[in-house]
Amino acid sequence: MSIALFIQHRFSERWKDHLSQLLPTTKIEIYPEIEKPDEVSYAISWKHDLGVFNQFKNLKVIASLGAGVHHILKDESIPESIQITRIVDEQLQKDMASFVLTQCLNVNRNIFQYLRQQEQKEWKLNTYKTPEETKVGILGMGVLGKSAGELLHQNGFQVMGWSRSKKQIDYIETYEASALNQFLSKTDILVCLLPITKATIGLVNCKMFNQLPKNSSFINVARGELVEDADLLKALNNNRLKWAVLDVFKEEPLSKNHLYWSHPKVIITPHSASLTNPKTASKQLAANYLRLTEEKELHNLVDRERGY
Amino acid sequence: MSIALFIQHRFSERWKDHLSQLLPTTKIEIYPEIEKPDEVSYAISWKHDLGVFNQFKNLKVIASLGAGVHHILKDESIPESIQITRIVDEQLQKDMASFVLTQCLNVNRNIFQYLRQQEQKEWKLNTYKTPEETKVGILGMGVLGKSAGELLHQNGFQVMGWSRSKKQIDYIETYEASALNQFLSKTDILVCLLPITKATIGLVNCKMFNQLPKNSSFINVARGELVEDADLLKALNNNRLKWAVLDVFKEEPLSKNHLYWSHPKVIITPHSASLTNPKTASKQLAANYLRLTEEKELHNLVDRERGY
Structure with missing residues (x-):
């Protein structure tokens, strides 16, 4: 199992560093540099290219980097079976x-x-x-x-x-x-x-x-x-x-x-009113990844019907 | 007795209008358009030209348009006998x-x-x-x-x-x-x-x-x-x-x-952090002018030694 980042214009390297500190033994890669697509179970997305997840056959979760998930829900190619999560941060x-x-x-x-x-x-x-x-x-x-x-x-x-x-x-x-x-x-x-x-x-x-x-x-x-x-x-x-x-x-x-x-x-301004804080959000993302590996229910799951 | 305005870059006409409403029978002029300099008893100043008041022999009061009076105190040509006031406005x-x-x-x-x-x-x-x-x-x-x-x-x-x-x-x-x-x-x-x-x-x-x-x-x-x-x-x-x-x-x-x-x-920005409000300040200026005509002690007098 591994993590892949699909983050546009949002400091991919910084997110990888934060996550690596919390999950030192987990493979974390930045798209498109993915060694073994079949190993990716957990994708972290901010405005990914539509359809990109079709290449990842064993993907279980797509985690939004922010509170919004519109950028994920509008991608109709994502199978129903994949769980979607979002960041909840006051x-x-x-x-x-x-x-x-x-x-x-x-x-x-x-x-x-x-x-x-x-x-x-x-x-x-x-x-x-x-x-x-x-x-x-x-x-x-x-x-x-x-x-x-x-x-x-x-x-x-x-x-x-x-x-x-x-x-x-x-x-x-x-x-x-x-x-x-x-x-x-x-x-x-x-x-x-x-x-x-x-x-x-x-x-x-x-x-x-x-x-x-x-x-x-x-x-x-x-x-x-x-x-x-x-x-x-x-x-x-x-x-x-x-x-x-x-x-x-x-x-x-x-x-x-x-x-x-x-x-x-x-x-x-370049969509900068409110930016997810990598420090606090990385903790939520890492915790949910661990829950996935342990087959526990994920936090902050999105209801696709409701839209959040 | 009359009022003369010496206001640089601060909407002279608007100040004149506000004061005229409060003192409808008083002559209010904008420097340099002064008909009878000897009638001017009350000057309202914001950054007047140094020495300009020498032309007004019967001047009794110089009222600053703002809280600051540095622009008045630095004019060494102003006689000690002239009273200086400032605006006090929360x-x-x-x-x-x-x-x-x-x-x-x-x-x-x-x-x-x-x-x-x-x-x-x-x-x-x-x-x-x-x-x-x-x-x-x-x-x-x-x-x-x-x-x-x-x-x-x-x-x-x-x-x-x-x-x-x-x-x-x-x-x-x-x-x-x-x-x-x-x-x-x-x-x-x-x-x-x-x-x-x-x-x-x-x-x-x-x-x-x-x-x-x-x-x-x-x-x-x-x-x-x-x-x-x-x-x-x-x-x-x-x-x-x-x-x-x-x-x-x-x-x-x-x-x-x-x-x-x-x-x-x-x-x-052009010295715009805090602008005297003409509505409220005009009331203070008009009230002090009336006190002057009635020979009463003025409000918000400046102590030249202290500097405010």
């Missing part, structure tokens, strides 16, 4: 909330504007609103939306939350599905933290943007598939939106040709 | 703390790095430390240093404070003057919030930078005169410093020729 929520706070503060305090001005050597003061005067509207009131909302509230922002079914959350003004337009009309900064489902793909489109006040901003830290890119570009170009702060994209890495890269009102 | 501290938090989060979460990468259309993930793993060292534990430290602590950062005399502050690890090197050697992000005095001018120089760990960052939100610019550039170029995040400069606006503008490791 730090992921904390990092996400902290990233959302960072970008809301940047929008509020004109930091992106000043960086653009610096390119032109332009010294020009812009007024700002305090967090107390700023309404952040969060799309999606799941675990991530709620914890981001709470951190924003602690830092003085007015926080509103929209979700399919209305939720009762302290300090957050919640709106249910049918009250979407009312929610959007009050939003200065729209933060997307929706889950990805059939109902949410492409949901953030011109219909939404047109309900926002002029010069509002949009932050996407969920998934690129939630947004209609052409509509977003239109909303930026007609000044509906002041900034689009994007951490996620339909295609990652974002293609060099994409209009986002050089759009003056788009701020790009 | 929001100024809150805005400063919020700005420092914003920039510490930006350093921590590699936001400046990602903006540089975007210029090159480069998709590259950088690891980050959590706030809990990051030590922010604040130079100066006055009102501003203390409130910034508290907000950073609330957001999870480890906070250290350095001041002339050791202070006892909850949640902040304080160091006295003689422990400077020990303080610096532990600092990941150095924040300058020192007051400007004879002892502090030029204090932030190569001796300080050389004690910092490699790849630390420096944030200056106090005064440009505190920093030796040549030493700062050297520390950036030899990788002692990763980022210099500068809101204040010896000369403001910063000259178009200055090396800072185009240095890839310098982030420039």
Whole structure:
């Protein structure tokens, strides 16, 4: 039995080192350098190439490197018999909330504007609103939306939350599905933290943007598939939106040709809002591998029907 | 009696509008458009041209537009008989703390790095430390240093404070003057919030930078005169410093020729960390003007010896 890593753009060598320390006698390889494919029983994946697992006849488990498993579930070539696990780590929520706070503060305090001005050597003061005067509207009131909302509230922002079914959350003004337009009309900064489902793909489109006040901003830290890119570009170009702060994209890495890269009102980060911590996550991955060798039930198993 | 505004780069017209609403029968003019200089009794200043007040024989009060009065006290042509006032507004501290938090989060979460990468259309993930793993060292534990430290602590950062005399502050690890090197050697992000005095001018120089760990960052939100610019550039170029995040400069606006503008490791904001709120400050300015006309003692008078 051996472990193989299928990790794109996420420091494969570092993960291998961490796992090797915890499992010193186990063979751990990085795809595509796999000596004996038939020995691989445990795959660790972050955005693997679809279909790649067909080469591994004795694969028992695919472990996601993060909390999300969309990148695994969308690979229809994976047999039902293979177990899928994910990382459950409270730090992921904390990092996400902290990233959302960072970008809301940047929008509020004109930091992106000043960086653009610096390119032109332009010294020009812009007024700002305090967090107390700023309404952040969060799309999606799941675990991530709620914890981001709470951190924003602690830092003085007015926080509103929209979700399919209305939720009762302290300090957050919640709106249910049918009250979407009312929610959007009050939003200065729209933060997307929706889950990805059939109902949410492409949901953030011109219909939404047109309900926002002029010069509002949009932050996407969920998934690129939630947004209609052409509509977003239109909303930026007609000044509906002041900034689009994007951490996620339909295609990652974002293609060099994409209009986002050089759009003056788009701020790009490379899916970095919340990164699995190799130290703590390696412990979960190694423990589950040992449970597999001992034929015990795995931790943090994913229910494919439910999607997490 | 009339009011004259001497406000550089700070929205003169907006201030005039606010004051006019509060003092509808008072003549309020913007320098240099002053009809009758001898009628001006109350001047409102932000970085006036030195010596400009000599033209106003009946001037009684110079009111600073901000909490700072250094720009007034350094004008030796101002007679002793003229009273000086300043704005006292708790929001100024809150805005400063919020700005420092914003920039510490930006350093921590590699936001400046990602903006540089975007210029090159480069998709590259950088690891980050959590706030809990990051030590922010604040130079100066006055009102501003203390409130910034508290907000950073609330957001999870480890906070250290350095001041002339050791202070006892909850949640902040304080160091006295003689422990400077020990303080610096532990600092990941150095924040300058020192007051400007004879002892502090030029204090932030190569001796300080050389004690910092490699790849630390420096944030200056106090005064440009505190920093030796040549030493700062050297520390950036030899990788002692990763980022210099500068809101204040010896000369403001910063000259178009200055090396800072185009240095890839310098982030420039135009003295915007904490802006006096025209709404609340206009009330203080108008109230003091009325007290002057009624020959009552003014609020928020500055003691020239003490300097605030």
